[in-house]
Amino acid sequence: MGSVLLRRRGQQRVLRGHPWIYQADVEKTDGAPQKGSLVDIYGAGRRFLGRGYINPDSQILVRLLTRKAEPIDTGFFRRRITAARAYRQRLAIPSTAIRMVHAEADALPGLLLDCYGDIVVLQILTAGMECLRGVFLPVIEELLRPRGIFLRNDVPARLLEGLPLEKDFLERPFDPVVTIEEDDLRFRVNIATGQKTGFFLDQRDNRLAIRALAPDQQVLDCFCYTGGFALHAAKAGARQVEGIDISEEAVAVATENATLNHLADRCTFRNGNVFDELRALQGAGRLFGLIVLDPPAFTKSKEAVAGALRGYKEINLRAMKLLRPGGILVTSSCSYHVSEATFLEMLQDAAGDARLRYRILAVRSQSGDHPALLGVKETKYLKSVFLERL
Numbered sequence: 001m002g003s004v005l006l007r008r009r010g011q012q013r014v015l016r017g018h019p020w021i022y023q024a025d026v027e028k029t030d031g032a033p034q035k036g037s038l039v040d041i042y043g044a045g046r047r048f049l050g051r052g053y054i055n056p057d058s059q060i061l062v063r064l065l066t067r068k069a070e071p072i073d074t075g076f077f078r079r080r081i082t083a084a085r086a087y088r089q090r091l092a093i094p095s096t097a098i099r100m101v102h103a104e105a106d107a108l109p110g111l112l113l114d115c116y117g118d119i120v121v122l123q124i125l126t127a128g129m130e131c132l133r134g135v136f137l138p139v140i141e142e143l144l145r146p147r148g149i150f151l152r153n154d155v156p157a158r159l160l161e162g163l164p165l166e167k168d169f170l171e172r173p174f175d176p177v178v179t180i181e182e183d184d185l186r187f188r189v190n191i192a193t194g195q196k197t198g199f200f201l202d203q204r205d206n207r208l209a210i211r212a213l214a215p216d217q218q219v220l221d222c223f224c225y226t227g228g229f230a231l232h233a234a235k236a237g238a239r240q241v242e243g244i245d246i247s248e249e250a251v252a253v254a255t256e257n258a259t260l261n262h263l264a265d266r267c268t269f270r271n272g273n274v275f276d277e278l279r280a281l282q283g284a285g286r287l288f289g290l291i292v293l294d295p296p297a298f299t300k301s302k303e304a305v306a307g308a309l310r311g312y313k314e315i316n317l318r319a320m321k322l323l324r325p326g327g328i329l330v331t332s333s334c335s336y337h338v339s340e341a342t343f344l345e346m347l348q349d350a351a352g353d354a355r356l357r358y359r360i361l362a363v364r365s366q367s368g369d370h371p372a373l374l375g376v377k378e379t380k381y382l383k384s385v386f387l388e389r390l
Contacts, residue, residue, distance in 0.1 A: 001033075005029075088369050211236035238290070290328045
């Protein structure tokens with residue numbers, strides 16, 4: 001097995017709990033390890049710090065798997081996935097769709113595992129985890145007994161690792177459209193073509209949280225996708241719910257989901273550009289009691305943060321003007337490049353430009369089955385702020 005010797009800065013980061021080792025953190029590499037192979041990690045005085053996998057083609061040279069000198073075998077993955085499953089069971093998640101393994105936060109960097117009932121969806125993000133595919137797949141089969149496994153290896157992060165993009169059934173094909181339950185609602189999910197692995201599981205807790213705010217309200221759900229926030233609001237007693245999404249396919253599924261849950265009489269969905277639709281609604285003098293803004297990531301790099309903040313500010317300013325006094329704005333950002341403090345500052349600027357006063361009811365994050373690591377800001381990416389117009 002190859003090894004890497006860390007400089008002081010890299011050693012301190014590892015000792016403080018960070019699982020990533022950058023190229024600049026390494027003093028030297030021994031053994032000529034190949035992309036994806038396992039390496040031992042050492043600090044000053046050849047102090048053993050852990051074991052991980054290496055990718056010389058990536059800025060993140062090594063991702064730490066363990067701080068013990070233990071084999072990375074089926075037993076290792078059995079222990080890690082068993083622990084991840086036990087944690088989710090303690091959460092008592094009111095859904096049949098669950099993020100079962102959340103990469104670094106479950107000490108399995110580069111591996112995402114979602115369960116949609118008895119269907120497993122996998123994303124393998126790194127060359128090291130790709131090399132270990134044959135080791136952990138039998139463990140997934142053994143522990144979860146899935147009816148089928150689908151690979152959603154179609155995320156750009158794989159390209160940075162020198163890996164091809166792919167979407168495919170593992171072994172046997174099956175119908176990729178599944179029906180999940182979330183609290184007392186049902187949703188149709190296409191795990192092959194839907195966003196992320198088919199559904200925004202990371203917003204589940206926030207969807208449930210808006211139910212207390214929705215009764216008897218006129219609700220606007222922007223970037224509604226397949227109707228998650230909208231249907232929870234309607235089920236909780238909203239008078240009328242409007243959803244807007246730029247994807248015609250998403251709007252069609254949202255409409256189908258409303259019918260599936262006997263909520264079509266109070267939910268309408270339409271295809272449109274949210275920026276344009278918000279301007280049109282303001283021009284028409286519309287007002288709402290609850291508005292949800294859940295846009296896609298406006299930036300996936302720190303270089304584009306300034307432009308992203310302009311986009312966030314525009315949609316939030318317009319949404320703020322569409323709320324009646326006492327109305328609630330639930331607004332989110334899923335980019336970790338935009339920090340919570342920066343997002344709140346942007347909201348303050350938007351409220352100031354709108355000449356309106358808002359108070360913070362809650363600042364929330366991703367659902368509990370998407371845990372974050374202390375000191376690893378990249379794992380706490382979702383900000384969801386609940387604001388009330390005064």
